Amino acid sequence: xxxxxxxxxxxxxxxxxxxxxxxxxxxxxxxxxxxxxxxxxxxxxxxxxxxxxxxxxxxxxxxxxxxxxxxxxxxxxxxxxxxxxxxxxxxxxxxxxxxxxxxxxxxxxxxxxxxxxxxxxxxxxxxxxxxxxxxxxxxxxxxxxxxxxxxxxxxxxxxxxxxxxxxxxxxxxxxxxxxxxxxxxxxxxxxxxxxxxxxxxxxxxxxxxxxxxxxxxxxxxxxxxxxxxxxxxxxxxxxxxxxxxxxxxxxxxxxxxxxxxxxxxxxxxxxxxxxxxxxxxxxxxxxxxxxxxxxxxxxxxxxxxxxxxxxxxxxxxxxxxxxxxxxxxxxxxxxxxxx
Amino acid sequence: xxxxxxxxxxxxxxxxxxxxxxxxxxxxxxxxxxxxxxxxxxxxxxxxxxxxxxxxxxxxxxxxxxxxxxxxxxxxxxxxxxxxxxxxxxxxxxxxxxxxxxxxxxxxxxxxxxxxxxxxxxxxxxxxxxxxxxxxxxxxxxxxxxxxxxxxxxxxxxxxxxxxxxxxxxxxxxxxxxxxxxxxxxxxxxxxxxxxxxxxxxxxxxxxxxxxxxxxxxxxxxxxxxxxxxxxxxxxxxxxxxxxxxxxxxxxxxxxxxxxxxxxxxxxxxxxxxxxxxxxxxxxxxxxxxxxxxxxxxxxx
Numbered sequence: 001x002x003x004x005x006x007x008x009x010x011x012x013x014x015x016x017x018x019x020x021x022x023x024x025x026x027x028x029x030x031x032x033x034x035x036x037x038x039x040x041x042x043x044x045x046x047x048x049x050x051x052x053x054x055x056x057x058x059x060x061x062x063x064x065x066x067x068x069x070x071x072x073x074x075x076x077x078x079x080x081x082x083x084x085x086x087x088x089x090x091x092x093x094x095x096x097x098x099x100x101x102x103x104x105x106x107x108x109x110x111x112x113x114x115x116x117x118x119x120x121x122x123x124x125x126x127x128x129x130x131x132x133x134x135x136x137x138x139x140x141x142x143x144x145x146x147x148x149x150x151x152x153x154x155x156x157x158x159x160x161x162x163x164x165x166x167x168x169x170x171x172x173x174x175x176x177x178x179x180x181x182x183x184x185x186x187x188x189x190x191x192x193x194x195x196x197x198x199x200x201x202x203x204x205x206x207x208x209x210x211x212x213x214x215x216x217x218x219x220x221x222x223x224x225x226x227x228x229x230x231x232x233x234x235x236x237x238x239x240x241x242x243x244x245x246x247x248x249x250x251x252x253x254x255x256x257x258x259x260x261x262x263x264x265x266x267x268x269x270x271x272x273x274x275x276x277x278x279x280x281x282x283x284x285x286x287x288x289x290x291x292x293x294x295x296x297x298x299x300x301x302x303x304x305x306x307x308x309x310x311x312x313x314x315x316x317x318x319x320x321x322x323x324x325x326x327x328x329x330x331x332x333x334x335x336x337x338x339x
Numbered sequence: 340x341x342x343x344x345x346x347x348x349x350x351x352x353x354x355x356x357x358x359x360x361x362x363x364x365x366x367x368x369x370x371x372x373x374x375x376x377x378x379x380x381x382x383x384x385x386x387x388x389x390x391x392x393x394x395x396x397x398x399x400x401x402x403x404x405x406x407x408x409x410x411x412x413x414x415x416x417x418x419x420x421x422x423x424x425x426x427x428x429x430x431x432x433x434x435x436x437x438x439x440x441x442x443x444x445x446x447x448x449x450x451x452x453x454x455x456x457x458x459x460x461x462x463x464x465x466x467x468x469x470x471x472x473x474x475x476x477x478x479x480x481x482x483x484x485x486x487x488x489x490x491x492x493x494x495x496x497x498x499x500x501x502x503x504x505x506x507x508x509x510x511x512x513x514x515x516x517x518x519x520x521x522x523x524x525x526x527x528x529x530x531x532x533x534x535x536x537x538x539x540x541x542x543x544x545x546x547x548x549x550x551x552x553x554x555x556x557x558x559x560x561x562x563x564x565x566x567x568x569x570x571x572x573x574x575x576x577x578x579x580x581x582x583x584x585x586x587x588x589x590x591x592x593x594x595x596x597x598x599x600x601x602x603x604x605x606x607x608x609x610x611x612x613x614x615x616x617x618x619x620x621x622x623x624x625x626x627x628x629x630x631x632x633x634x635x636x637x638x639x640x
Contacts, residue, residue: 051602077605144491151578151595153395153603176396179603187495187589188578190599197463201471202493 015040017290020048021055021068024093024155024210025273028310029068032301036293043289052155052179059085059276065290067276070155071162071179072255084279086324087254088294089272091302092311094211094239095159096269098219100199101126106138108222109231112260112268115224116168118145118206120175121185126204141204148198148207151188153179159271160208163259208269211239212309228264235267239311242266247316254320270311277328284330291328291335298325369621376615378608387615393580395600400612402619404580408497408590409623412572413565415501415586416508421558423505424512431513432520433542444517451510459574462503467494467575470502475587486584493577498586500576504568508561515560519553520546559631566624569594593620 019029026049033045050058052069059067060081072087097115099108114131117123123131126140150157158179165172175181187202189195192213199205199219206222211234214221223231232238245263250256260268275294281287298321302312313321328335379387383400390401427447431440471494478488523546531545532538547554569592577589578599593616604610 053601053603053605056605074605146493151573152599153601155603178396179605180395180600182392182394182396183579186579187493188591188599189495190573190578194463194574197467198495201463201468 015042015289016044016046017065017286017293018046018048019055019066019068019275020050020058020064021276022052022070022155022273023049024070025068025091025310027212028091028305028308031304031308032293032297035301035304036296039296043293045293051153053153055276059278062278065277065286068274069276070271070273071158072257072272072274073276081278085276086279086327087274087276088298088321088324089254089313089317090275090294090297091305091313092236092239092243092270092272093155093159094234094267094270094311095156095163095208096211096214096219096234097206097208097222097224098196098199098214099206099222100201100203100220101141102203104138104140106135108138108220109134109225110222111225112163112167116164116171119147119149119164119183119185120168120171121147143204146198146202146205147183147186148189148195148202148205149183149186150191150195150208152190152194154191155179155271155273156192156208156210157181159259159269162257162271163269166257166260211235215309224268226264226266226268227260227262228266230264232265232267234269236306236309236311238265238267239270240314242268242270243272243311243317244314247314247320250317250320254324279327279329281328281330281335284335287328287330287335291325295322295325295336298322369618372614372618372621376611376618379611379615382608383612387612388619391580391582393596395604395606395609398606398608400609402593402596402616404582405591405593405596405616406619406623407582408500408576408580409566409592409594409620412497412500412504412576412590412592413562415497416504416565417558417562419501419505420509420512420561424509424557424561425516425554427509427513428516428520429542429546431517433538433546444514447510447513449510450506451514455507455568455571456574458503458507459571462499462571462575466503467499470494470496470499474498479587487586489585490583490587492587493589495575495577495589496585496587497576497583497590500572500590500592501586503571503575504565507568507571508564511564512557512561515557516550516554519550519557522553523549555631555634559628562631563624563628566627567594567620569598573598593617593623 029047033047036045037043052071055067055069056073056077058064078085097110111134114123124145125142126145127142132140158177161181162177165177175184187198189198192209195207195209196217196219199207221234223233226232241263242258242261245266246258246261258270277290298313298318305312326334326336379400387400387402389403391403392399392401431444435443471492475492475494475498479492482488527545527549528541531541536544572592573595576592576595578591578595579589580591597613597617601613604613
């Protein structure tokens, strides 16, 4: 009888991983678990997209096998965990600015200063000399700029305000960066669809949404000047380029912001999204399944990024992830055999 | 000799247990919320109630704009929905032909069954553009000098929030009012008509006074729904924590800020502040309901 129970319970327990966290990578993670379960019979990967905040809370309390977050955890948050948490970047996302200017043709160009000025409420009209000067051929109208932002806490907001804090000292001092902030101006829409709804329906509106969402819905996207002075369109390629350009300054724990990165091909509003796991896995069998899955996801799995609108990790970052995954151990012994 | 059967005893005992369980559940929820809200209560004290800044970065939380948005949007909804709901109930009960009554009542009740996220989507795609272009645009243009209608009409804002709430509580108000009106004894009507009253006079002097407290109860139930409604309001109110006199300006409600920010709130104080908002929403709902019940009792007496 005992043996029978053992047989019944163990494969399920070792082969089933539960994770929770960020909503942004959810389509990719569910594709990965679907494909991985096909390759490895008996493995089940259960991912609940409850938001980064919930993911961090659950992994801190160890109620899940892995967490997921868009913004890296802060030192304060890491201080509350029992055991050392590792950040594994899995893919890259980007945020774009979409706008609604009826009767105006051409692509709107924006500089970091202008974006900060608009979202700070300092630039109020579309025909503001600075805006009009940069977009000479566009005949921008004499209408009010209506700012639209996310009302729900989100990783998308974090990437956007992290960028603004990076390029504008005024923003950093008065507003700062978090998954929700105290917006100086604007209307709040719930989710990407809420912001898109506001922008589409309000003449003169500008808002930010995820790159994938903008691509799928064919929204007009503003061109944003990067650090090197080039106007690079947002695409999985330019997002990966931003990560590659920042690879040199990534710290050992891989917690890094890659907004406004160097490189003439880099798109400036990009970010990693992370899976969180403990360095010391209490359950050796589960730990092995998890690490092998993450290895697969950051290697073979990267091919599935682009069709879904995510940017694959550049090679130098994959090397860093490999080092990180080799650190994971159980009972003092590393889980991965040398590859 | 009185014999109490075992079955009767068991039955009455279990019903008492169920009744107590409801009370216990309410107390348990309140206690759990109060406990989790303690860090925020200790940090901010009364400032939490009167503060106007909600800044997750600086960890400064004041919920007055949310309280204001909740109360004003619900009041607006009541002002719009009460006369319409009551009118529908009176029409269905006193004036409509039998052939019309059934289908109309059915459609009205059906409105109550639509999930609120569907109302929200309809709000985004239909109500908001309509409000911006027509009533909102008109009010801003012609009555812009009144503080109530000052500023540009974005579509999203207090007016849209109030309108969508009004639509959502309309079935509650009308179907309960209708049942109350149906319970008015037929003799009341016959008496009034026999005295030579017109139909309108009959409704006004014989039916409505009789049903007054019940109608009040219907309105209170509608208010309860409006105070706690989350998803649909969040999608159309503009989500800006600001106290503006204009109905065209964006606003924010207590339920909305919970729905918006709870999933991504990471710091302990932030979560605790959100739970305190939830606790206060609970308290506001209880207070409003109690006040309404007191009024009903007074009217009855």
